[in-house]
Amino acid sequence: MNNYRIGLWIGVALVALASLAPLGLNDYQQSFLLQVFLVIALAQAWNLISGMTGYVSFGHAAFFGVGAYASALLLTWGFPWWLAVLKSAGIAALLAVPLGFLTLRLRGPYFAIAMLGLNEVGRIVATLWVSVTHGGTGLTLSPELLPSLDVKYFTMFGLALGATLLVAWIHRSRFGLELRAIREDEEAAEMVGVNTTLNKVIAFVLSALIPGAVGAVYVMYTSYINPSSAFEHARNIEMIVVVLFGGSGTVWGPIIGAGTVMVLREMLWAQFPAAHLAALGVLLLVVVLYLPGGLVSILRDRQRSRPDARSGESP
Amino acid sequence: MSAPVCDPDHILCAWGLTRDFGGVQALRGVDLHVARGSITGLIGPNGSGKTTLFQVISGLDRGATGAVTFDRESILGWRPSQIYRRGLARTFQLSRVFPELTVLENIVVAGSRHDRSVTERALGLLERVNLRDYAAVLGKNLSYGQQKLVEFLRVLMSDPALILLDEPAAGVNPTLRQTLWDMVRHLNGLGATFLVIEHNMEVIADLCSEVYVLSEGEIIAHGDFAAIRNDERVLEAYFGKSRRHGAA
Amino acid sequence: MVPAAPSGRLKEEIIMKRRLSLSVLFSLILAVIIFPAVTQAKDIVVGTSVALTGKYARTGQEQLQGFQMWVDEVNARGGLLGRKVKLVHYDDESKPETGAKLYEKLITDDKVDLLIGPYSSDVTMAASTVAEKYHFPMVSSGASATEIWERGYKNTFGLYTLAETYMDSILEFGKSKGLKKIALIYENTAFPRGVAAGVKDKAKKLGMQVVFEEEYGKASTDFSSMIIKIKSRKPDMVIGGSYLPDSTAFMRQAKENRLFAKIFAFAVGPGLPDFGQNLGLDAEGVMGNTQWEPTLKLPGVKEFAEKYNQKYGHEPGYHAGGGYGTGQVLEAAVKKAGSTDPDKVRAALFALDIVTTFGRFKVDATGKQIGKPAYAVQWLAGERHIVLPVEAATAKAAYPFKDWGKR
């Protein structure tokens, strides 16, 4: 049986488990899973732009924040939850079009820092636009406005699944190949007919759409949003850590990374917030220094350095 | 922009190409005409502007002034990918295969999006240079010579009408080198035009019907190899005592 | 970004081995999934989250110590309804979103019997929505922004006097001295904004003029540009809707920039012993407000203050008093309800009208505190004294604020 098949079956099993989970779990465990899906979806979004094209974003939480605020406002204006999710995702994606054209001209550290700056600009706008966002006080959503936990659970699950399938599809598609070529050598890719700007912007917009929707559901889950929680720097880092930990540029990496990091956090966060973060720091160092391919590279270690490797297959 | 009209016999024409890097003129009014179906050579001392000329023609360097016409269309200012899709392909002086892509992927990525038989075709190309067994090997794991060859195969995927080769044989072992030149000749036989930067004068003499000589950003001579090898200015450019601006 | 050259066979084997051991390590981590511990059914579990880190850490800690003293005492008295009381508490890092998550955890995972609110109006805004969602009554000790009770919720019960009234007595005092011009600065979150709204309202009624007004961010530590501007408006009073770190930093920088006014008054900061410790003599004459002081003449205050001082080595500020009082309110409500059933406890809290160590507790139909007065304090000769209202005063207010050059 080949790796692709194994992955497919594991995927089907996980989807079945996640769909049945609400039957056997209490509210808290269910919302824990919801958060795992949240992290998976965000990590896949980051994977899509940074893992695939190599444009390392340190500010993708900006789109999360935009989605969260848009959704909070739409809900208070009386829109149904599902429309709020769709519209928030759309707003994030629309915003990503001009931002993509502007920021993707930048290379390497400049892009990373510009995205970080963008996230901060988002926070600043949310802070200073008091008439709409209530500034630092933030917005609280009355419980009547919010859908039930099951609805939020399955929506978040859908987003995680959708993001994963999107990444999986892109991975095997011609589009994904072009993105990876951009990651390896942008000029050379352009020179063999890849419209690098268009490809990058499409990837960027897709990778903004997902956090937009995730932010929209997140705010329904916490029923509260303020500038620092919407545009939280730690969330940017979390996406990166999760992807790198699992394995960058792969389909399974973000899922494995999210699972591990979230379990670790669940063990520690409430009692030992400092220890939880310090552990995350140590984990990060270990992965960066000793395991650059992430956990996935342990599971699947095919060093294709000799001609006897099997041909015609994507990683 | 009213570019001068390019003779239909010429696939590529450049007029007055000038590229200025903050005061340093890498190209100064270069005029170049590549005949359809020819293998044209481009020679000149190091730093004379050959690679810059390639950068400008292929669209990677969009800061030049002047005019470039490819197949009767003015392409100056186009994106490299547009130019490539129009049928003008190039290789790099230092091999630029995609290191983390497999050999097959390296070649497939250069094919047209809509072509279903892309993979078959790529494998066929690999077959021809005895690299088919390497299809699943990552680009970074190839030898340098193999990388250059893969890069060459890559640009063939779009059936380009004109191929710019930037020292394709440099660093390639003699056997592979021969394979490469054989393929160039073969493709030329099928109608492809080549513009080749090459230092080996034997290859130039053997291959090229016409040669351009670039020195310090200017075309100082052109014609068949026999003509330019006796040209005073060419000799001076290569061996001359009066090296202006200390350019190497 | 140059890729590494392919490694030799031996090296690969070493790498493989290292990877194997790493994979074992990671699977071990994965295996140690701790699922929520089961709480013992016989204890009454009281849940809360307070700020133990972040901006509100100092005040949050005081509040928690207040709770803990109550828990110890109630258990020494034989518990509540004959059951032992157990406190489950977490750190919300002064962040509303963490607070919301923690209250979700307390209600659905720890399955607590009673809830105490977090510190700060900011975090309470978020936490109260969670409590409302689960119809779980929450007695909120450390929140006072009116906004919290204006959302139609039925499960949030406040102890503190409302933020809007914090500065009333100080403004009246200023008016009586013929002061007119007010400079108003405040943090951009719920409670400080509440204080500011109250000040603007009161100033209008008193015919005073707000000549300068500016919000600042939660993390601000540099007020120098702001102070330079305030200086140019020459206010009579400088009033801050602030917490401890910002009020301390502001006074320090006011001195550095020689900002002068007849009255300096801040929310929260001057009500804490740390304010005097950090500023030393520069605290002299600064006014503030307090919900409670260990010198108040209320039942049990003296005993509580002494015991607290013994246990924690410093005198209690009003946040500690509030924490302790919250415990007493819960105790009274459970006793009245005769159970910890949320509906019964809620009904009891609405009906309650008692005087605790912290003062009177009586709420209106929204759960908002209406029974308790506010007090103004001032730092005099290195100590904090109640100066207003005069009936409760332990010292006479010093006026005006001494100019920096003449100290």
Add this chain to the structure above:
Amino acid sequence: MELLEPEILLQLLIGGLLAGALYALLACGLNLIFGVMRVINLAHAELMLIGAFGAYVLFHIFGLHPLASLLIVVPAIFFVGYYLQRFLIERVVGRPMLTSLLATYGLSIILINLGLLLFSADFKSIPALQGSFLIDELAVSKPRATAGLISLLLTVGVYQFLERTRLGKAIRAVSEHAQVAAICGIDVRQIRMLTFGMAAAMAGAAGVMLSVIYSFWPGSGVDFIQKCFAIIIIGGMGNFVGAFYGGILLGVVEAFVGGFISTQWAEAAAYLLLVTVLLIRPTGLKGVARA
């Protein structure tokens, strides 16, 4: 409008220059590291806080004045940096940018949380230098003036060291071309350790200066590192002099935005400046775009 009174403008300018000098000290160190190692040190602000807490501990245990503690803290942090380079940063030099970003980020999380465990999250301050100098009617804050001037002296000193001494020239050589430097017989590894040590020491000194101006806690670094990013982008990555001017510029801009608009906008100034610069000049103002 009263803001345009020369006295207020002067006050704002002085405040901005002094704050800018501190930023410059910090950012120059960051850029020195980037120049030599091509590593963006995300833990730079935490090195600064080690300096601040060092001064805090020395003050509260031994009653040592923060200015005196400079003499102990700065060399100590030099060694911290030296060994950090040796055991950690050295392993990520030459690897992709993300690797070094994440490694130093990991370091920064560890340091912050160690700080939280050791010092708790309370805001700390050192009541040593207080009050102001009066020059006519102009009040100049004592702690700020002292911190600003010392920062300026240190930055200029390091610059002179880089320009004039043999070792400084070696550092610049490695920064410009490590391979050529190695061929010329420079021990590149040693130079990297020295560089990181030196940059860490600059950050530590900035920390001591910070401790006399502001109150701080282990999480205070975030704002500073983000401002430093803005500064090095504005000044050009890897460019020591650029970072100096960038730091001064940011300090002055923040002061004037704070004065003319509001403190909240002043906090936003760094990012707005950063984004604007990147949009106009994708490689920073004096940048060397090396990805």
